[in-house]
Amino acid sequence: MSFNAIKRYMEYCLLSFAGVGMCVQPLYLGEIAPKKIRGLTSVGINIFLTVGILTGQIVGLREMLGGESSWSLLLSSCAIPALIQLLTLPCFPESPRYLLIDKKDEYRCQKALKSLYGSRHYQMEMDDIQKESRALNGEKQKTILELFFEQSVKWQLITIIVANIGQQLSGINAIYFYAVYVFKKAGIPSANIPYVTLGTGVCECITAMTCGLLIDRVGRRVLIIGGYSLMALFCILLTITLTFQDSYPWVPYFSMAAILTFILSFGLGPGGVTNTLTAELFTQSSRTGAYMIGGAVNWMSFFAIGMVFPFIVNGLNQYCFLFFLLTCIIIATFIYIIVPETKNKSFLDIKEDFQKLNYGHSYISSREVEDNSITQDDSM
Structure with a gap:
């Protein structure tokens, strides 16, 4: 060569x-x-x-x-x-979202968040990532x-x-x-x-x-x-x-x-x-x-x-x-x-905003589902 x-x-x-x-x-x-x-x-x-x-x-x-x-x-x-x-x-540190959502490693995610936000202020972000992880329900890349x-x-x-x-x-x-x-x-x-x-x-x-x-x-x-x-x-x-x-x-x-x-x-x-x-x-x-x-x-x-x-x-x-x-x-x-x-x-809120465009008027948001369930509970 x-x-x-x-x-x-x-x-x-x-x-x-x-x-x-x-x-x-x-x-x-x-x-x-x-x-x-x-x-x-x-x-x-x-x-x-x-x-x-x-x-x-x-x-x-x-x-x-x-x-x-x-x-x-x-x-x-x-x-x-x-x-x-x-x-x-x-x-x-590695991306906390990658560690928890993709790798299912909650300990390393928590450790990464503490190094980024401090041990006193990381919990809110941890809750947000866990909420996104539950919404994706194991969905792969x-x-x-x-x-x-x-x-x-x-x-x-x-x-x-x-x-x-x-x-x-x-x-x-x-x-x-x-x-x-x-x-x-x-x-x-x-x-x-x-x-x-x-x-x-x-x-x-x-x-x-x-x-x-x-x-x-x-x-x-x-x-x-x-x-x-x-x-x-x-x-x-x-x-x-x-x-x-x-x-x-x-x-x-x-x-x-x-x-x-x-x-x-x-x-x-x-x-x-x-x-x-x-x-x-x-x-x-x-x-x-x-x-x-x-x-x-x-x-x-x-x-x-x-x-x-x-x-x-x-x-x-x-x-x-x-x-x-x-x-x-x-x-x-x-x-x-x-x-x-x-x-x-949050990323989930932004996703919700786009779903009516993606699916049209037939899409029912998670907020509407929660409101309907509350209304039904009140009527009972």
Whole structure:
């Protein structure tokens, strides 16, 4: 085997493990978090992801490690956070939900909860996990294929597919494509553009942190619907400013403002909330498969838009944002009509909210069953 073949094989292995990590981390955090801060915990991934991107932009400057003589150091610097994670991961407890619901190990579940919540505050979460375990009644993990044919998760699955497709087809990648062009039109020298693009990284960090602070207060629906609605608005504004880019000297600055506010809107809504929805819309038996489907759809959408976008730009030029405008409106409308608010709800409560969509008017909720039994007892 040649050296190039070995190197390529190692690259594939690294990318594969990175892809697995992108799915497992939000799954783990969604399972261990209490419902009061589940949104913040899930968005935490996006917060540190944007911090990592900004750090990479800073370290990649010519004055740091972006020069020709130090590019190898730049690439190898990624090993530092990976090494820190490798050393600290063994200290983390296993997911309590996995231990009790999947493994039926109540002792280890209790031990994991105590290490996460403390010996005084773990009981409420323990009761919630036991309630979910009784409701699932020994139901085993569903495969990806089984999920597609499972009536009880029909609309949850459609929701995460639509949300992950929308995240990539919202126009965020087109914004970064046009950013350099707009910055040049604004009179910024090419040598200084890397410093200006740091502003986009700062915007991502600010909105990810803001999303984390707001998601458990205002709810998921407000953020994701509001985010897509604002993105649709700025798609219109950006189309107008790019059309008249050369007409007036001040127009490029409006284009820059539209780009930065579009990035802010994306980070405030779709960028942070999508992963949270995937964690919350499914119970333990379906969540792993749902994350695999959501992750695959997200990356396939990213690949598709990367392949098709150059042709869209060549054909429509600045009017390509009208396509993204339509996408943002469709996703916002879908979320508004279909997805209930999940803030401060248990996984079983969220499942109940979806069952009338999955089964129609014939579905009788557990709450209605309890009310009927109480009424019958009173009449007797």
